[in-house]
Amino acid sequence: MARFMLQRVITSIVTLFLASIVVFVGVRLLPGDPALVLAGETADPAVVAAIREQFGLNQPIWIQYFNYVGQALQGNFGVSTRDRIPVAEILLQRLPITLELAGLAILVGVLIGLTAGIVSAVKRGSFADYAANVFGLIGLSVPHFWLGMLAILFFAINLQALPASGYVAFTEDPGENLRRMILPALVLGTGLSAVLMRQTRAALLGQLSADYVRTARSKGVSRNREVKHALRNSLTTVVTVLGLQLGALIGGAIITEQIFVIPGFGKLIIDAVSARNYPVLQGAVLVAVTGYVLVNLAVDIAYAYLNPRMRLAGGAR
Amino acid sequence: MSVLEVEHLRVEFGTENGPVIAVKDVSFRLEKGEILSLVGESGCGKSTVAMSIPRLLGDSHVTLGGSVRLNGVDLSAFSEKRMQAVRGKEISVVFQEPMTSLNPAYTVGSQISEVLLRHEGLSRRAALARAVELLELVGIPDAQRRTAAFPHELSGGMRQRVMIAIAVACNPVVLIADEPTTALDVTIQAGVLDIFRRLRDNLGTSIVLITHDLGVVADIADRVAIMYAGRIVEMASTAAIFAAPTHPYTRGLLGALPSRAVMQTDGRRRLTDIPGLVPSPSTDPDECQFAPRCASASGACTAARPAADLVAVGHSVSCYHPAVGAML
Amino acid sequence: SPSADEVVAGGIAVVALSDEPDTLDPTVANTFVARVVFTAFCEKLYDSNDSLELVPQLAASLPVTSADGLTVDIALREGILFNDGTPFNADAVKITLDRNLTLDTSSRKKELAALQSVEVVDDNNIRLTLSRPFSPLGAQLADRAGAIMSPTALETLGLDFGTDPVCVGPFDFTDRVPGSEINFTKSDYYYDKDLVKLDGVTYKFITDPNIRAANLRSSDINVAERLNASDVDQLGADGVDVLDVSAIGYQGLTINIDPTMSSSPLASSVELRKAFELSIDRDALNTVVFAGQTTPDCVPLPKQMAFRPDDIQCVDFDPDAARALVEASGETLPIPVELLIPARPTDQKTAEVIQQMANDVGFDVTIKPVEFVSALDLGRAGEFDMFLIGWSGRMDPDGDLNDLLTTGGTNNYSRMADSEVDSLISEAASVTETDARRDLYAQALDRIDEIKPLIYLYHDTWFLGLAGITGVEYSADAIPRFKTAELTK
Amino acid sequence: MITAKPKAASSTPRPRWQRVARRFARRPMAVTGLILVVGFVLFAILGPILLTDPNQQDFTAILQTPSFAHLLGTDDLGRDVFARIANGARVSLMAGVMSTALALIIGITIGLITGFYRGWVDVVVMRIVDVMLAFPFLIFAVGLAAILGASLTNVIIALAVSQVPEVIRIARGEAMAIREQEFVSGAVADGARDGTIMFRYIAPNAMSAFIVQATVAIPAAIIGESTLSFLGLGVQPPMSSWGIMLTSAQQYLAQAPYLALFPGIAIALTALGFNLLGDGLRDVLDPKETR
Amino acid sequence: MSEQPVLEVSNLVKHFQSGSRLGGGRTVVRAVDGVDLTIGRGEILGLVGESGSGKSTVGSCIARLTQPSSGTIRLLGRDISTLSRREMRPLRSEVHVVFQDPYSSLNPRMTVGQIVTEPLRQHRRGTRAERNRIVSDMLERTGLSLELVGRFPHELSGGQRQRVALARALVLGPSLVIADEPVSALDVSVQASILNVILDLQIDLGFSCLFITHDLSVVEFISDRIAVMYLGKIVETATRAELFRDPQHPYTQALLSAAPTADPSSARGRERIILSGDLPSPTEEISGCPFHARCPVAIDRCTNEVPLLLGVTGPDHQSACHLVTAENGAPLINQGDKNLVHNAS
Numbered sequence A: 001m002a003r004f005m006l007q008r009v010i011t012s013i014v015t016l017f018l019a020s021i022v023v024f025v026g027v028r029l030l031p032g033d034p035a036l037v038l039a040g041e042t043a044d045p046a047v048v049a050a051i052r053e054q055f056g057l058n059q060p061i062w063i064q065y066f067n068y069v070g071q072a073l074q075g076n077f078g079v080s081t082r083d084r085i086p087v088a089e090i091l092l093q094r095l096p097i098t099l100e101l102a103g104l105a106i107l108v109g110v111l112i113g114l115t116a117g118i119v120s121a122v123k124r125g126s127f128a129d130y131a132a133n134v135f136g137l138i139g140l141s142v143p144h145f146w147l148g149m150l151a152i153l154f155f156a157i158n159l160q161a162l163p164a165s166g167y168v169a170f171t172e173d174p175g176e177n178l179r180r181m182i183l184p185a186l187v188l189g190t191g192l193s194a195v196l197m198r199q200t201r202a203a204l205l206g207q208l209s210a211d212y213v214r215t216a217r218s219k220g221v222s223r224n225r226e227v228k229h230a231l232r233n234s235l236t237t238v239v240t241v242l243g244l245q246l247g248a249l250i251g252g253a254i255i256t257e258q259i260f261v262i263p264g265f266g267k268l269i270i271d272a273v274s275a276r277n278y279p280v281l282q283g284a285v286l287v288a289v290t291g292y293v294l295v296n297l298a299v300d301i302a303y304a305y306l307n308p309r310m311r312l313a314g315g316a317r
Numbered sequence B: 001m002s003v004l005e006v007e008h009l010r011v012e013f014g015t016e017n018g019p020v021i022a023v024k025d026v027s028f029r030l031e032k033g034e035i036l037s038l039v040g041e042s043g044c045g046k047s048t049v050a051m052s053i054p055r056l057l058g059d060s061h062v063t064l065g066g067s068v069r070l071n072g073v074d075l076s077a078f079s080e081k082r083m084q085a086v087r088g089k090e091i092s093v094v095f096q097e098p099m100t101s102l103n104p105a106y107t108v109g110s111q112i113s114e115v116l117l118r119h120e121g122l123s124r125r126a127a128l129a130r131a132v133e134l135l136e137l138v139g140i141p142d143a144q145r146r147t148a149a150f151p152h153e154l155s156g157g158m159r160q161r162v163m164i165a166i167a168v169a170c171n172p173v174v175l176i177a178d179e180p181t182t183a184l185d186v187t188i189q190a191g192v193l194d195i196f197r198r199l200r201d202n203l204g205t206s207i208v209l210i211t212h213d214l215g216v217v218a219d220i221a222d223r224v225a226i227m228y229a230g231r232i233v234e235m236a237s238t239a240a241i242f243a244a245p246t247h248p249y250t251r252g253l254l255g256a257l258p259s260r261a262v263m264q265t266d267g268r269r270r271l272t273d274i275p276g277l278v279p280s281p282s283t284d285p286d287e288c289q290f291a292p293r294c295a296s297a298s299g300a301c302t303a304a305r306p307a308a309d310l311v312a313v314g315h316s317v318s319c320y321h322p323a324v325g326a327m328l
Numbered sequence C: 001s002p003s004a005d006e007v008v009a010g011g012i013a014v015v016a017l018s019d020e021p022d023t024l025d026p027t028v029a030n031t032f033v034a035r036v037v038f039t040a041f042c043e044k045l046y047d048s049n050d051s052l053e054l055v056p057q058l059a060a061s062l063p064v065t066s067a068d069g070l071t072v073d074i075a076l077r078e079g080i081l082f083n084d085g086t087p088f089n090a091d092a093v094k095i096t097l098d099r100n101l102t103l104d105t106s107s108r109k110k111e112l113a114a115l116q117s118v119e120v121v122d123d124n125n126i127r128l129t130l131s132r133p134f135s136p137l138g139a140q141l142a143d144r145a146g147a148i149m150s151p152t153a154l155e156t157l158g159l160d161f162g163t164d165p166v167c168v169g170p171f172d173f174t175d176r177v178p179g180s181e182i183n184f185t186k187s188d189y190y191y192d193k194d195l196v197k198l199d200g201v202t203y204k205f206i207t208d209p210n211i212r213a214a215n216l217r218s219s220d221i222n223v224a225e226r227l228n229a230s231d232v233d234q235l236g237a238d239g240v241d242v243l244d245v246s247a248i249g250y251q252g253l254t255i256n257i258d259p260t261m262s263s264s265p266l267a268s269s270v271e272l273r274k275a276f277e278l279s280i281d282r283d284a285l286n287t288v289v290f291a292g293q294t295t296p297d298c299v300p301l302p303k304q305m306a307f308r309p310d311d312i313q314c315v316d317f318d319p320d321a322a323r324a325l326v327e328a329s330g331e332t333l334p335i336p337v338e339l340l341i342p343a344r345p346t347d348q349k350t351a352e353v354i355q356q357m358a359n360d361v362g363f364d365v366t367i368k369p370v371e372f373v374s375a376l377d378l379g380r381a382g383e384f385d386m387f388l389i390g391w392s393g394r395m396d397p398d399g400d401l402n403d404l405l406t407t408g409g410t411n412n413y414s415r416m417a418d419s420e421v422d423s424l425i426s427e428a429a430s431v432t433e434t435d436a437r438r439d440l441y442a443q444a445l446d447r448i449d450e451i452k453p454l455i456y457l458y459h460d461t462w463f464l465g466l467a468g469i470t471g472v473e474y475s476a477d478a479i480p481r482f483k484t485a486e487l488t489k
Numbered sequence D: 001m002i003t004a005k006p007k008a009a010s011s012t013p014r015p016r017w018q019r020v021a022r023r024f025a026r027r028p029m030a031v032t033g034l035i036l037v038v039g040f041v042l043f044a045i046l047g048p049i050l051l052t053d054p055n056q057q058d059f060t061a062i063l064q065t066p067s068f069a070h071l072l073g074t075d076d077l078g079r080d081v082f083a084r085i086a087n088g089a090r091v092s093l094m095a096g097v098m099s100t101a102l103a104l105i106i107g108i109t110i111g112l113i114t115g116f117y118r119g120w121v122d123v124v125v126m127r128i129v130d131v132m133l134a135f136p137f138l139i140f141a142v143g144l145a146a147i148l149g150a151s152l153t154n155v156i157i158a159l160a161v162s163q164v165p166e167v168i169r170i171a172r173g174e175a176m177a178i179r180e181q182e183f184v185s186g187a188v189a190d191g192a193r194d195g196t197i198m199f200r201y202i203a204p205n206a207m208s209a210f211i212v213q214a215t216v217a218i219p220a221a222i223i224g225e226s227t228l229s230f231l232g233l234g235v236q237p238p239m240s241s242w243g244i245m246l247t248s249a250q251q252y253l254a255q256a257p258y259l260a261l262f263p264g265i266a267i268a269l270t271a272l273g274f275n276l277l278g279d280g281l282r283d284v285l286d287p288k289e290t291r
Numbered sequence E: 001m002s003e004q005p006v007l008e009v010s011n012l013v014k015h016f017q018s019g020s021r022l023g024g025g026r027t028v029v030r031a032v033d034g035v036d037l038t039i040g041r042g043e044i045l046g047l048v049g050e051s052g053s054g055k056s057t058v059g060s061c062i063a064r065l066t067q068p069s070s071g072t073i074r075l076l077g078r079d080i081s082t083l084s085r086r087e088m089r090p091l092r093s094e095v096h097v098v099f100q101d102p103y104s105s106l107n108p109r110m111t112v113g114q115i116v117t118e119p120l121r122q123h124r125r126g127t128r129a130e131r132n133r134i135v136s137d138m139l140e141r142t143g144l145s146l147e148l149v150g151r152f153p154h155e156l157s158g159g160q161r162q163r164v165a166l167a168r169a170l171v172l173g174p175s176l177v178i179a180d181e182p183v184s185a186l187d188v189s190v191q192a193s194i195l196n197v198i199l200d201l202q203i204d205l206g207f208s209c210l211f212i213t214h215d216l217s218v219v220e221f222i223s224d225r226i227a228v229m230y231l232g233k234i235v236e237t238a239t240r241a242e243l244f245r246d247p248q249h250p251y252t253q254a255l256l257s258a259a260p261t262a263d264p265s266s267a268r269g270r271e272r273i274i275l276s277g278d279l280p281s282p283t284e285e286i287s288g289c290p291f292h293a294r295c296p297v298a299i300d301r302c303t304n305e306v307p308l309l310l311g312v313t314g315p316d317h318q319s320a321c322h323l324v325t326a327e328n329g330a331p332l333i334n335q336g337d338k339n340l341v342h343n344a345s
């Protein structure tokens, strides 16, 4: 187990390291450079050159990279080209917002997805199963942004029940914060819940026909306990799926934040792309990637916990 | 009164490709402290019989016919709830696959305790203590420590013994063992069979032992029922089956054993095999289903199904042309 | 009418901007939205009025230019303080102007190119020495180049002035939440603080005009900048006041007229460029895409500008004439034109309408939408046949022509190189007299029209939505000011 | 371990595809999916031929609600929404199918090679796959589309590249599982070359997995295309794509909600069709059930 | 044994590395730990042993499906243990394998005809017509009717599949066939017919065979000579008759006594040796005799010293046990001091 963890941690670090190179190079592959954006409409070549120098963009890329990594390892991600505010500060400001959104979405997704998945697997062939399946399929087939548009159309424009958009910090007004987060979280959570529902259902159905469930039945236990036996073994799949879905969740957050004007990470990334704000873009993408890698590390550890076979020997996946 | 009476058991599975009549008509009795062996080739319906006695085939695609009586009480009328009280307590089952029949996510101890908690009303602690005793009973060394082990930490033989511990936890009246040793090595198989023998001797457990290994049968069974295509074609004491097999199929099975090789005139060793293929389980024609593969088949065989006849005391056979006497 | 509503004392006005401003450092800032925000806390030596004429703000009077046009004297207001309590005086002005002239990354350097040195005459007077006569200088000082920064703040923050800027202004910078908002509170040091009724202003960044409108409707914000024309009627019906102003900027089709860079026949044929213009129905474009809310035009100078020639005659939409020209060109039809556009919904819609109109007379317009910054890159590099791009406009006509159409100009995307135009524009900049300048610009515009490196389309009309607020100033430069604003119930 | 048991051979065995087809036909959901998919494909092929010009603007008929003249109404430039949806179907299906096909070709080749050879090839490829997976799809696609520029080809490339890691994982998993099967050892024992083993023995047996993956990936790619278009990184105007139609519809959400409704429904139905089809195929091709 | 043997294996070792390269420490599975074997021309050598004792690994090393860790494998006198895949390719026609699982040993996407033709194709034997003739001949010999040629494996019964596998293995006329539990998954009656076919073909075609099984009655039926394997080592080899008459190694003795015989009279009367515990994990390094932990008669020497495979009582009967002596022969394990022997009632 310890070896397995160590191995996972090492591969995670390798992944992050490679990811940082990809981010760094990728950002610089975008046509147009930050200096040009900053220099504005008039874009005086002298000013452009000065800005490039100021942000070290005139150096060879590998030197830029090593400088960046050296600084980043000390927690210094540079300053935003747009407003010279330290990137770390910006990231810290934005992260809680996206975490709240993602957290709520995961809550929604897990609550709906897991419940629906379990019910539909246990009551296979029933109306509830049918309904859950239809929900799952539709959830998979509807783009986030359209769902967001429909939600705004229905709840904000037609019913005028919820605000169309905007963000209020939780610390400022918790009630208002939640009121404004409900729609985005629902929109973001729906896709997740659809995936989770389907995976839970499939995993649980698979496990329910496993030999050990038959053994449990032969002991004379109730149906609920049978399901419990199977569920314990299905959770590994569900947890893994949750980890892998995180990428989709971050992607969905970008769109959702865009539509509901939530100043989170997704919006930060999109804005940074259009402003060619390299330091912010690098920082934000790296944090997103780190989040993904960490969550999947956590998932693997949870997996190991849920799956006793893993506790001794190594090598999941 | 027999402990277990199975009468005209019929099991039909509805599948996408039409019905599968896995068990067509099976009747037998089991006495107290008796080991009855159900023998037959793959797919002849042995497991289905085993599973349908405690009604473990809980699927909507299954149609059950006939009756199962436990100590004279007809179980077929029982609700699912009442059956739950019977399973694990009065009838318990040991399955073939020791690798997959235990839940990988729970410790061995808790899986044994579960049945005790369910039927014996023991406290968690008492159940665990009893689990240790049971593990000792089935010959697992260092039982105390093993209760905390997960199935994957045990070898196949040990897992199979854990399965047996679970099955015998509540001193069942009837133990159904579905190919309990098939996946095990011979040296380990011998140990497991030994446990069955001791259970029968010490606790008076009645055992239905399903197998396709005639060696196992010879070793342990009191009586043998030979199954072919969803029916019992011959039933007799173990000694009688081996000494005087009467049904051509039984004779074919015995002849196919490598230990019964015959030397041909050209000096080649040879086994007698049964030509042809097993019939499809989707139909149940009124004829002897072994007839197409049978050397002694006649027109009568395909005209109507032969009924079970007694050829000797306690020796019944369903055949128009029963053979007499020992095999060569 | 808002005046009928009951006014509330104090309160914070929430203003939705269409974009996030760049740094709030007047020396380096470049975005339009930053200019909007500067009005809250950073006054300039001069401001502009409804006809885009100069009026004093931190200066005491209009600048006095010497006869040779090489020295400019500016008298400053006395006894006023920066928002940190630092006294405002000639030294402070010199420090700001010097910084604008010398900082490497100063975007003002070019605007003040004619300015040679700044001299403190006394506490309240400065003298500017120019290298050549340069009449647009006043206009520059009415923009970011004339925004005076607190020397104390410059001292402590240096390059990072924009992170906590201090100027003279009705409001004082409190904090900035990147990506979300900038907060200001009423300044205690402001000379006109009695006129200031609000406790503060918050500028939020909401890029989507629909969402700005929705928030206005739900009263989550008080002011929304640059609403969609299509939303205006509905907003009015919902009780939102909408002010509009014809923006000083223009939108146009820049044509690459360097045949070595563009393979389209447009590059080498003035006739075809004329045909293209003739094919465009500016009024229809206005109606369809902008609900009739823009001001179609064929010159860069806005209608409200005093220097605009009076007798501008735009060519009328005439598809038959266009077709005739196209056919007369002898090129194989249809004539290919790749139209580069920034990938933004409105630009895309405009492009689609133009495409249909031009294709109708024998062009084959393909639209190439590119993300905005990349599009500018391509524009600058001359990798396009035609580029749908605008200019935000300047108070002084020089800013709308020089560098955009002069030989070798950085923003001369069309690769225009005409000595006649060059000299007309530079001459106009050195003349001080309004009529004379207007005349020179008229000649320049005529010449430009002959060459047609650019097909001007319209001046935007910008809509400012107001909900629960009154007293907002919104004039010719399209920058809302909140100095005298008050919230209403 | 003894798992497989001989089964009685049926008297007249049918070809596998016939049995699969029969099983498929018994699933109403799967058949619905097939009908939806075929319907949209036909719509995409025939629609633009039969309907009016999707790009024809009519300034006298702007933002009209659905009517006989315009079944689904007109958009902000007076173009027929139905015709534009038909045109968008081409784009969406093209983007979905082509990107998935591309991803499958690349992913399967790499996946089979890594799964077959394992060793350092595998270690290196899997680290790269990890990195690719760690980039949320949208960030990846947005970046790629921004670098490459907006056009259908580039959208297809961006979508394909972002799908590749998943395909590699699946192909690798299949290759590793199948190469353990004895018939592969048998081929090795014959002296079969590696290429023969990979493409004659392993690939055909992984086909079910690939087909199922394709039907899962296509709807995701269709949604991906619309999302990229929605972010302004999609196809070139005036070509209509459902995502672009939705982007411009956003402006008229209050005035003309049907503009947002119909393209959205088209996306959802197409994706639903592929998802239903995929589910059906997954069940039907499940090796457990076909054996 | 004047003639050159078809196969000579000496000191074959195969250790599997498990665990990842990145993760630091690895474990070693000693699947095969020094095996010597010889198979003469036309001889069938039965290899028996418990599950996990390394039988299959020996087989696949010989067929070079697995790269041996060390040791030499001589096929027809040529050392093939270090040949590259390319060098090995032409020699592949000399050695072929039949696997246990009739369901996974045939490519499900190929027809019977294609499957049996495949080795000919790989070795570019004959024209298409010749191949077809060879294939139909082979199918006939294995008892398959020609109408099966167009069928897919899943359309066949287990016995038919195993015949196809046999046809495929023999179609190139190899000198050596490795049969890895070819009948273990089959019912007795089917098993019988397959065993008959193997014997017939072996006599007709004259190939040598390494027959791997865990079923003593099968090995007794088919083999000329038998090797007993325990934990990666051969513990005893002898001719069939000799082994059953005089099992010398304690493990062999336990195995024979535990094996069920389908004869109630002998099955019940007989004394049964039940070994304690299971096969130890092959990852542990065991000093001394691999069997000592379960051996009822082990002495101190057994835990310290590895016994060599020696023909103590005669050159043709080799066993690896310290307790076998030329004078007394094999130890009597039911008289061991450990209380492990049950007398069946």
Ligand SMILES: Nc1ncnc2c1ncn2[C@@H]1O[C@H](COP(=O)(O)OP(=O)(O)OP(=O)(O)O)[C@@H](O)[C@H]1O
Binding pocket: B013, B014, B015, B020, B021, B022, B040, B041, B042, B043, B044, B045, B046, B047, B048, B049, B212, B281, D005
């Ligand atoms: N759930 C089921 N659905 C459909 N058919 C089934 C099902 N279970 C068993 N069968 C079929 O019923 C027949 C008898 O199966 P069963 O498992 O009882 O045989 P068996 O004698 O135990 O065979 P084996 O020796 O292989 O275990 C077979 O043809 C099998 O395919």
Ligand SMILES: Nc1ncnc2c1ncn2[C@@H]1O[C@H](COP(=O)(O)OP(=O)(O)OP(=O)(O)O)[C@@H](O)[C@H]1O
Binding pocket: D001, E016, E017, E018, E029, E030, E031, E032, E049, E050, E051, E052, E053, E054, E055, E056, E057, E058, E214, E282
């Ligand atoms: N590729 C491999 N990697 C790691 N360990 C392996 C590998 N192949 C086999 N082993 C291990 O080597 C040992 C011997 O395996 P092998 O399959 O040769 O045994 P066997 O005698 O054929 O057993 P069975 O009767 O179960 O087929 C086992 O412990 C097995 O787990």
Ligand SMILES: [Mg+2]
Binding pocket: B046, B047, B048, B178, B179
């Ligand atoms: Mg069975």
Ligand SMILES: [Mg+2]
Binding pocket: E055, E056, E057, E180
């Ligand atoms: Mg093996």
